[in-house]
Amino acid sequence: MNIKQFFKRLFSSSKQKPAFQQSGMQADKSAMMQKMVTMLSNTQDVELTCDEVFALLDQFTELAAQGEDVSQLMPLVQQHLDMCEDCREEYKVLQSIVQGTA
Numbered sequence: 001m002n003i004k005q006f007f008k009r010l011f012s013s014s015k016q017k018p019a020f021q022q023s024g025m026q027a028d029k030s031a032m033m034q035k036m037v038t039m040l041s042n043t044q045d046v047e048l049t050c051d052e053v054f055a056l057l058d059q060f061t062e063l064a065a066q067g068e069d070v071s072q073l074m075p076l077v078q079q080h081l082d083m084c085e086d087c088r089e090e091y092k093v094l095q096s097i098v099q100g101t102a
C-alpha cells in the first residue's frame, strides 16, 4: 500500500479506538472545569474565594482577638465574611476557640 492509504488506515482505526473516546471525555471535563473557573472568577471578581478565606481565617481571627482592626488589615476577608454564611460560621467557631484558649 502507498503512504496515503497507510495514513488513512491509521487515522480511521484510531477513530474507533476507545482510547480516543476517553481523551474526548477528558477534553469535555477540562472544558467544564474551565467554564467553572470562569464562572467563579466572574462572580467573585475582586472578592476572595471560600478557600482563600479559610486559609486566612486563622490569622484574621487571631488579629481580631488581639483587638486589631481586621476590617482595615484584611478588608477582603471581612468583606467575604459579611456575605458568606459558611465562612462566617467557620469564623465563629475559630473565634470561640481563640477566645477560649487565650
Ligand SMILES: [Zn+2]
Pocket (backbone or CB within 6 Å): 049, 050, 053, 080, 084, 085, 086, 087
Ligand atoms: Zn465563603
